[in-house]
Amino acid sequence: MKRVRANPGEGVRLREQILAAAEELLVETGREEALTLRAVAGRTGVSTPSVYLHFADKDALIEAVCLRAWDELERRMREAARGIDDPFRALGRCGRVYVRFALDHAAQYRVLMMRQGSGSAAEACFGYMVEAVSACVAAGVLRGDPQTLALGLWSAAHGCASLLISQPSFPWPEDLDAFIDDTVRMAGFGTALASRLPRHGISTEVVAELDAFAARLTE
Amino acid sequence: MKRVRANPGEGVRLREQILAAAEELLVETGREEALTLRAVAGRTGVSTPSVYLHFADKDALIEAVCLRAWDELERRMREAARGIDDPFRALGRCGRVYVRFALDHAAQYRVLMMRQGSGSAAEACFGYMVEAVSACVAAGVLRGDPQTLALGLWSAAHGCASLLISQPSFPWPEDLDAFIDDTVRMAGFGTALASRLPRHGISTEVVAELDAFAARLTE
DNA sequence: GCGTCAACCTGACGATGTCAACCTGATGGG
DNA sequence: CCCATCAGGTTGACATCGTCAGGTTGACGC
Secondary structure: OOOOOOOOOOHHHHHHHHHHHHHHHHHHHOOHHHOOHHHHHHHHOOOHHHHHHOOOOHHHHHHHHHHHHHHHHHHHHHHHHOOOOOHHHHHHHHHHHHHHHHHHOHHHHHHHHHOOOOHHHHHHHHHHHHHHHHHHHHHOOOOOOHHHHHHHHHHHHHHHHHHHHHOOOOOOOOOHHHHHHHHHHHHHHHHHHHOOOOOOOOOHHHHHHHHHHHHOOOO | OOOOOOOOOOHHHHHHHHHHHHHHHHHHHOOHHHOOHHHHHHHHOOOHHHHHHOOOOHHHHHHHHHHHHHHHHHHHHHHHHOOOOOHHHHHHHHHHHHHHHHHHOHHHHHHHHHOOOOHHHHHHHHHHHHHHHHHHHHHOOOOOOHHHHHHHHHHHHHHHHHHHHHOOOOOOOOOHHHHHHHHHHHHHHHHHHHOOOOOOOOOHHHHHHHHHHHHOOOO
16 A cells, blocks of 8 residues: 655656556546546555656646557557558548547547647647558549648548537437448548549549539538 | 626626626637636626626536527528528538638637537537538438438538647648638538439449449448 | 515635645765 | 765645635615
């Protein structure tokens, strides 16, 4: 029960324990306001101000918890796309994994994405998504600036996950997996066609009709 | 400087003033944590616990502020779609208005959509969106359950707005309006085609190819 | 003229983030 | 071997927050 003081050099261990306790607390309760410095310290078996030995303030602690989740998400997306040749297929996998990950880690995702000034935490993860989009551009299945395209796709995936998490009282369909798939298709398909591609095998007249059809949305 | 006590029956006026003060505070600072009961009461020129005369607790106050914003948003969407015959065009207008409204009221939107248990505040607004989608279904430009389709479209719009608000450090394109338009087109276009329509004037072979193309995203 | 009730204030409580000051045990130099 | 040093904590306190119990004041009906 009694905590033994760490030897010099092992102070970093406490940092890990605090991080783990904070994550547990967030997941178990699901409510961000339950993430109290006192609760975290208590669960770690340490006094409250000791948290300040390893984190500048509460926001820094939360940000560190988030960073963990981002790393995990990026790992899963890479894993989901590994061994898939078609970059468009790989992109679809990424999208589905993204949304599912968000739903499986709703508490963290809420903190992750819905905080103000969460800073550059997501940039590494975003970098991978740009990578996946670039492959599609190189393959000719998408056209345009990869960063901008990736932002649009991320918007769709994030919107789906975020809305599911923050508005559970909405009349969501029973089959959530199918809804997620529909969203991924909507985003990928819409992006591909709205970016004026793929024209492989589609006649000029049809392309013109599709363009005119899409244009009705924003005129 | 000195507040005069309201006559019996006029207590509701204070409620309005508190609501206005809370909204001002939220907009001016842009930070939700600046929305303190003491700050609100101080700005209204009233003692702190007086807020409890008109709101059960802080959450109820925030919720009331949010309700105002939802009403305003619904009003603007109705206005944007008024007089437009083509339901698909009307839907596009709604989407653009939605995102622009969110960006123009970032502080409120953040509170609105990114809180936990925000309850049934958005349902009226959602109802209108279902209405607009239903018109498209009736016109044959979309196919499927209007509620589910509306949820998908809302996901896209919300994702765009939400990501822009909560991740301002992302490499967003310079022309934000164009990006919003692209997102609206992506969502509407993708939904229309992913819902297996419109087939007007598109050959069976092309439809099959488009289906196969979209299917690559979720297999 | 008096009671009653809405409208509001005062004072306080527990919880929270944060800080200054203190303690304590291992470690390395002399 | 001893003592200064310093990492690794603790104690106690402060301001601020949401919230509540109880008191005060003015208007209005009878």
